[in-house]
Every structure is written in structure tokens, then in C-alpha cells.
Amino acid sequence: MPSSSTGTASRKTTTRRTAAKSKTPDAISLLRADHKEVSALFEQFEKARSTAKKQQLVEQICIALTVHAQIEEEIFYPEVQAALKDKELVPEAKVEHQSIKDLIAAVEGVAPDGEDYDAKVTVMGEWVKHHVKEEQNEMFPKAKKAGLDLAELGERLQQRKDELMAEQQMKH
Template sequence: MPTAAQSATPTRARKPAAKPTRAPRQQDAVAMLREDHKKVAALFDEYEKARSANVKRRLVESICAELTVHTTLEEDIFYPAFKAALKDKELVPEAKVEHQSVKDLIAQVRGREPDGEDFDAKVKVMGEFVKHHVKEEQNEMFPKATKSKLDLVELGRQMAERKQQLMAQ
């Protein structure tokens, strides 16, 4: 049964709870991707310093998981939007080739034992590929995206939603 107060104010929206709900923090797409880049670079740095196989195994798993989600978000959401908005015929195709090189290396290390110099070499080369690729995204692609008519906040929203799904898998 409605209380007197509720039935007395049929049109006015009820006051929101005093405690603020979580601030709607929607990062734009470029900020999200940059954050991922930073995170992965730090993981590669940690790998360089790591000595034990356990630590290396954990770091490689994190690197591969992060890169897999990141490249999927770019390939499925960011790159197609960028390509369409900028009529790009160069940056996105090149970026996808670079992603493929990284994925080939991921396939060679993921779930394997970090058992020596050959393994370390693969991780190192992967780190170098990623560094080069990130530089191109940040120096060429992202500035163009920022200056374009792309709705980066909306793209960020789509990417955040997709990321949650991918992380849950």
C-alpha cells in the first residue's frame, strides 16, 4: 500500500538517495587505449627484470591476455570507426599486419614454460613489436582520431562494454 507521502507527490520525482551513485566515468576511446599501452609496457619492463620462471610465467600470461583483449577492441571497434571516419587506407591496414605479428608470437609463448633464452627472446621481440606499434598509434593514429569528427566517448563506451564481456570469458 502506498504511504501518504508517496501518494501525495504523484508527479514530482522522488529525491535521489543522498549518497551519490558511482560517478559516471566514461573514458574516451583514445584514453582507454593509451592506458592499456602503458599497462602492457610496464609488464614488459617487469619481465625484463624477472628472474624466476614462476614470475615470468605469470607476466607472460598477463601480457598475452592484455594484448589479446586490446587488439580485439581495436580491430572490432576502434579501427573500423577510424577507417570510416578518416577514409584511411594506410594506418589501419598496417596496424592489422603488426597485430598479426604480435599474435604469432603470443601463440608461441602463451601457456608454455619460460624455459630459457629462446623463450626470453620471443618475449623481448614481442615487446619491441608492441613498442613500435604503440608509437605509431599514439603518434599518428590517435592525433588524427582526436581531430576528427569521431565520437570518442561513444566509442569508449562501446569498447568498455566489449572489454567487460571479453574479460568475463
């Protein structure tokens, strides 16, 4: 046991310059974590009974999805499209994003007002689930095989995500 802790300590000193990089998840890990977070928010919404709780969850969902879609569209998708010479996966993902954005616009800042509101959030969750499945089963494996620098992409995604989250916090 002591030898492994010594190895860790020496490794930390030799990689001090890259320590910040190693803390940032690679692009796919970051996007998967976003998917998991928003999925959990939709599950909480399904169980929520109070209007206040629903409204709070929808606000979180809308922010998370808006930021996630923007970093994918600005950074991840162009890289994937170029690396794969893709004419199908990315355009389809962008159309799915637009459908989700339309539902975000329909519920964002609106007080939960019954069945239509709940239905819009439920359908949004279903579309997100479908979108996530396609990304994780098709796009992500192809991006890995394409030899993209996923660590560098992860850093760019995280930096942009932090900027956008700060902007969202100022709005709300």
C-alpha cells in the same frame, strides 16, 4: 573552498544520469591506459628472474594484448578507418597485430624454457612498443581531428573489454 564543494555537489545532482558515462574514459584514454599497462608488464618481465614470475607475467601480457587487439579490431579501427577514409594506418596496424598474435601463440601456455622464450617475449615487447608509438603519434591525433565521438567509442570499447576479460578469466 566551501563554494567549490557546493558547486561540485550541485553538479553531481544535475549530471546523475550521465555519471556512468563520465566514469568511462574516452576511447583514446582507454587505449593509452592499456598501452601503459602492457608496457609496465614488459618492464617487469625484463627484470624477472624466476621462471614462475616470468610465466605469470607472460600470461598477463598475452591476455592484455589479446583483449586490446580484439577491441581495437572490432570497434576502434573500423571507426577510424571510416572517419579518415584510411587505406594505410589501419591496415598496417592490423598486420602488426597479426605479428604480435603469432608471438603470443608461441609463448602462451608454454613454460619459460630459456633464451628462445625470453627472446620471443622481448621481440614481442619491441613490436608492441613500435605499434603503440605509431598509434599514439599518428592514429590517435588523426582520430581526434576526425571528429569521432570518442566518449561513445570509449563506452563501447570498455563494455567489450569487460566482456572479453570475463571470458579470459573463465579460460584461466
